[in-house]
Amino acid sequence: MADILKDSPIKAVQVEALVVMKLVNHAAKTFPTVSTGALVGMESSKQPGLLEITSCFPFPTIDVPTTDSHQQDSAANIAAAAPRAKANVAYQNEMIKFLREVNVDANNVGWYTSASMGNFVNMNTIENQFFYQKEPNERTVALVHDVSRSSQGSLSLRAYRLSPAFITAFKESKFTTESLQKSGLRYQDILVDIPVTVHNSHLLTSLLHQLPSDAPKEELSFPPNLAALQQDPNTPQPPFFPNYDSLDLAIDPFLEKTCDLLLESIENHHTELNNHSYYQRSLAREQTKITAWQQKRKAENAARTASKQPLLPEDEWQRLFKLPQEPSRLETMLNSRQVEQYARQVDQFTAGISTKMFAVKSNLLPGE
Amino acid sequence: MADKDSFLHLARPLGPAPVGAQPSTAPLNVVVQPQAIFSILDHALRRPADQDRVIGTLLGTRSEDGTEVEIRNCYAVPHTETAEQVEVDMDYQKQMLALHLRANPREVLVGWYATSSDLNTFSALIQNFYGQQGDGTWPHPAVHLTVSTNPGEEIESRTYISAPIGVTAERAADSCLFIPVPHELKYGEAEKSGLELISSAKDREDRSQPIITDLEALERAVQHVLDMLERVSNYVNNVLDEDAEPSSALGQFLMNALSLAPKVDAEDIERDFNAHIQDVLVVSYLANTIRTQIDLSNRLATAALTLGTGDALTDNANQRDGDNRQKGGRGGGGGGGAGRGRQQRAQEA
Numbered sequence: 001m002a003d004i005l006k007d008s009p010i011k012a013v014q015v016e017a018l019v020v021m022k023l024v025n026h027a028a029k030t031f032p033t034v035s036t037g038a039l040v041g042m043e044s045s046k047q048p049g050l051l052e053i054t055s056c057f058p059f060p061t062i063d064v065p066t067t068d069s070h071q072q073d074s075a076a077n078i079a080a081a082a083p084r085a086k087a088n089v090a091y092q093n094e095m096i097k098f099l100r101e102v103n104v105d106a107n108n109v110g111w112y113t114s115a116s117m118g119n120f121v122n123m124n125t126i127e128n129q130f131f132y133q134k135e136p137n138e139r140t141v142a143l144v145h146d147v148s149r150s151s152q153g154s155l156s157l158r159a160y161r162l163s164p165a166f167i168t169a170f171k172e173s174k175f176t177t178e179s180l181q182k183s184g185l186r187y188q189d190i191l192v193d194i195p196v197t198v199h200n201s202h203l204l205t206s207l208l209h210q211l212p213s214d215a216p217k218e219e220l221s222f223p224p225n226l227a228a229l230q231q232d233p234n235t236p237q238p239p240f241f242p243n244y245d246s247l248d249l250a251i252d253p254f255l256e257k258t259c260d261l262l263l264e265s266i267e268n269h270h271t272e273l274n275n276h277s278y279y280q281r282s283l284a285r286e287q288t289k290i291t292a293w294q295q296k297r298k299a300e301n302a303a304r305t306a307s308k309q310p311l312l313p314e315d316e317w318q319r320l321f322k323l324p325q326e327p328s329r330l331e332t333m334l335n336s337r338q339v340e341q342y343a344r345q346v347d348q349f350t351a352g353i354s355t356k357m358f359a360v361k362s363n364l365l366p367g368e
Numbered sequence: 369m370a371d372k373d374s375f376l377h378l379a380r381p382l383g384p385a386p387v388g389a390q391p392s393t394a395p396l397n398v399v400v401q402p403q404a405i406f407s408i409l410d411h412a413l414r415r416p417a418d419q420d421r422v423i424g425t426l427l428g429t430r431s432e433d434g435t436e437v438e439i440r441n442c443y444a445v446p447h448t449e450t451a452e453q454v455e456v457d458m459d460y461q462k463q464m465l466a467l468h469l470r471a472n473p474r475e476v477l478v479g480w481y482a483t484s485s486d487l488n489t490f491s492a493l494i495q496n497f498y499g500q501q502g503d504g505t506w507p508h509p510a511v512h513l514t515v516s517t518n519p520g521e522e523i524e525s526r527t528y529i530s531a532p533i534g535v536t537a538e539r540a541a542d543s544c545l546f547i548p549v550p551h552e553l554k555y556g557e558a559e560k561s562g563l564e565l566i567s568s569a570k571d572r573e574d575r576s577q578p579i580i581t582d583l584e585a586l587e588r589a590v591q592h593v594l595d596m597l598e599r600v601s602n603y604v605n606n607v608l609d610e611d612a613e614p615s616s617a618l619g620q621f622l623m624n625a626l627s628l629a630p631k632v633d634a635e636d637i638e639r640d641f642n643a644h645i646q647d648v649l650v651v652s653y654l655a656n657t658i659r660t661q662i663d664l665s666n667r668l669a670t671a672a673l674t675l676g677t678g679d680a681l682t683d684n685a686n687q688r689d690g691d692n693r694q695k696g697g698r699g700g701g702g703g704g705g706a707g708r709g710r711q712q713r714a715q716e717a
Contacts, residue, residue: 014576017566018410021403021559025440028558037471055410060470091470098464101457102422102444103414147558154585155561180670187666199576200569203409207523208570211553222615226624229617245560246585247593255651262655269662276669329669336662343659350652352582354645359590361641365634 011049013141013159013196016041017204019056020157026058027114027147033061035114036082036128038092042105043139051139052199054105056112057095059088080124083111084131108132110140116148117257118345121191121338123331129162130170141194149345152254154246159194166190175330187336249356255349262342265335272332282324290317375550380509380531398511398527398551399438402559404428404481405515405525411444412483412517421484423447423494425461426513427468427475434508437478443468445480447494454490456497477504479511485524487514492544495530512546527551 019039026035037058044050059082082088092108100106110132113120125142132140146156162170165185169175200208223229294317301311377395404426415422424444430437443464447456465477480498482491491512499510509529516524528546555563564585569577580588600622606612 016410017569018403018406020562020566021406024559024562025401025403025556028556058471091467095467098460098467101446101460102411102424103416104444149582150561151558154580154582155565157565157579177670186670195578197576197578198565198569200566201409201413202519202575203413203517203523204406204566205570205575207405207409208567210522211567222613223617225617226620229621244589244593246582246589255648258655259651262658266658269665273665332666332669336666339662340659343655346652346655348582350648352586353648355583355586357641357645357648361637364630364632364637 009049010043010051010139010141010161010194013051013053013143013194014044014199015053015143015157015196016055017198017200019053020155020198022056022058023112023114023143023145023157024150024155027145030061030079031114031147032116034080035061036079037112038083038095038108039110039112039141039143040096040099040105040107041109042107051109051141052105053109053141053143055099057099059083059085060091080113081128083113083128108140110142112143112145115144115146117254117261118146118149118341119261119338120144120146121334121341123334125160126162126170126190126334129160130167133162133167134171143196148254148257152245152248157196157198159196160191161194163189163192170330173328173330175328175333176326177329180329185333187333188340190333190337246352247356249353249360255346255353258342258346258349262339262346265339265342268335269332269339272327272335275327276332279324279327283326286321286323290321293317293320375548378547380529380545380547394433394435396434396509396511396529396549397436398513398549399436399554400513400525400527400551401428401438401440402553402555402563404439404442405553407442408481408483408513408515409517409523412515414444415483419449421449421482421486423456423480423482425465425477425498426479426481426511427465427472428478429475430478430508437511439478439511439513441468441472441475442481449490454493456494458497462503478508479505479513481513481515483515483517485514485516485526487528487546489542491546492530493542495528495544495546496532496541499530511549513551525551525553 023037026037029035035058037056039053039056041051041053041055044052061079061082078085096106096108111128113125113128125144129140129142132138132142141159141161144158144160146158149156165183166189169179169183169185294314297312297314297316301314304311408424411422411424422444424442426439427441427443428437428439445457445461445464447454449455469475477498480494482494495510495512498504498512500506504510512528512530514524514526514528516522527549529549530544530546533543533545565577565580568580569575603612603618604622607614
């Protein structure tokens with residue numbers, strides 16, 4: 001991983017708090033449809049390799065009346081493909097032009113998307129990021145915000161780039177067994193995970209300190225009765241940090257959903273495998289035919305030499321037979337990467353839930 | 369912030385209005401979402417060096433009767449202000465509004481903000497521009513949000529609506545009466561995790577915070593709860609030792625809280641716990657098995673298998689890894705099937 005990061009022009013991503021809020025809001029508003037938008041910012045002047053994302057804006061969505069499932073799919077597709085749609089490139093340029101007038105860092109530095117339970121490793125993500133990353137001298141990342149995972153505890157925000165090796169392969173759209181053998185590209189190498197930090201401005205820090213979160217330090221007089229205690233303005237609200245939501249015990253639905261998604265991925269994997277073995281079979285069939293033809297032609301030629309006739313060309317089979325096209329392995333690779341994502345997710349969930357379960361057990365059964 | 373102030377709703381005086389839609393005088397409540405405040409603060413930092421305050425447009429939603437306004441979003445509008453005159457880029461405002469509405473069709477123009485608490489003649493002028501008929505918020509009143517952004521001082525926010533007032537007809541355009549209205553800062557459920565991360569950076573010197581993992585968050589939350597329990601038990605002990613003053617209200621509250629602890633049989637817990645933890649661990653185990661299977665299947669598919677002679681016949685090798693791959697796939701499918709069965713059991717449990 002460290003090696004891949006070394007080649008990348010961006011080594012870390014720093015996200016302004018404003019961007020986090022905008023992203024979270026946008027994703028929550030459109031959930032479960034995917035939300036996408038553009039990120040603006042610049043590379044840090046003090047620390048090369050650090051990409052500062054200072055603002056963002058959502059892409060316009062087309063409201064398709066969702067009457068049947070087919071249309072719903074197409075609406076989701078439009079939203080997911082938005083970053084590379086022509087109309088949105090114009091929208092983005094227009095918006096950046098306007099933002100420049102109010103001193104916002106007016107460089108496009110990528111795009112963001114929302115995901116649910118980590119299901120973002122698909123063709124759309126790859127194509128969007130490729131669209132941004134294919135430009136020379138680009139400094140772009142894909143920020144992925146996982147709505148479902150954020151809702152059960154800590155914020156899930158990740159930055160990804162495509163690895164240079166993958167970009168080269170994707171440009172030529174060569175994903176055959178042979179080319180993969182040559183380049184040694186593995187599914188783990190598709191996406192490069194870039195560490196993300198959240199940054200607050202001075203003003204924001206000042207605002208955050210103003211929000212009451214801690215219990216008041218000075219001595220308070222005792223409330224006369226229970227009702228007064230509950231209405232006491234000095235009773236602090238639960239603080240933002242640490243978030244007590246992460247103490248919630250109900251995690252099973254998440255585990256269950258991830259299992260469903262995992263099964264779906266396995267089915268996809270199976271389909272791809274079937275495609276591939278079909279290809280293998282037809283390839284073998286064609287090859288037997290070709291060998292048969294070649295032998296026949298050889299025998300014929302031998303007969304012709306014996307009878308001193310001109311020889312027939314032996315490479316005519318290239319015209320006569322057509323070898324089947326090998327299916328692209330890209331889908332399989334993406335699917336594998338997705339499975340890896342889910343498996344890690346399950347690991348994280350189980351780590352959390354088993355901790356909590358042991359805590360609950362020892363709480364309910366003291367002295368064991 | 370300003371939500372501790374008390375407010376008296378006064379029906380604002382209304383100017384002459386054309387027949388038809390009548391502006392309402394009903395009391396107004398303003399809810400501000402953190403995103404808008406964050407955005408205003410960001411804009412305040414990016415103001416031109418020679419300008420004391422910057423302004424922008426507020427977007428949001430309005431309840432049907434117009435008594436609840438929710439400020440969700442905002443954007444900056446360039447303007448120049450000198451001692452004699454103020455210039456707002458109207459064209460910019462219009463185009464930006466159009467761009468924003470394309471992305472957020474449900475939001476409407478609700479008013480404007482300024483990054484200083486001062487209200488002056490120019491504020492009135494701009495307020496009248498935002499509240500006018502046509503492009504403005506008319507017949508609803510335009511909301512004016514001021515956020516003070518003086519470094520080193522508390523950030524104060526105020527919201528106002530306005531009523532027309534003027535000594536003469538000529539002065540009516542640049543004067544108005546600002547009426548303070550109550551507002552509060554509200555955040556949604558979804559924003560909580562974001563705010564958690566943002567506010568976790570507030571005590572750090574570099575004002576930044578790497579993304580925390582679920583486990584870290586859990587650890588901190590548990591630590592925090594333990595600290596609070598410690599504090600409470602200290603107090604209770606002190607009361608028992610007659611070092612601290614007892615309070616019947618607090619006692620009652622603690623009693624109520626403690627009575628929420630479920631009373632369950634130890635055996636039941638043991639059984640449920642074991643069943644559940646096994647389910648969880650099996651899911652984890654299967655997920656990792658599947659991952660390994662897929663990895664294996666991928667490696668076999670792309671590995672250059674050279675068995676037998678050095679110059680491996682390509683179709684022979686292909687055939688071979690095709691077989692292997694199928695095996696891998698079947699194994700993966702089997703794992704998935706088991707996972708499904710397990711999961712159903714987990715649901716029943």
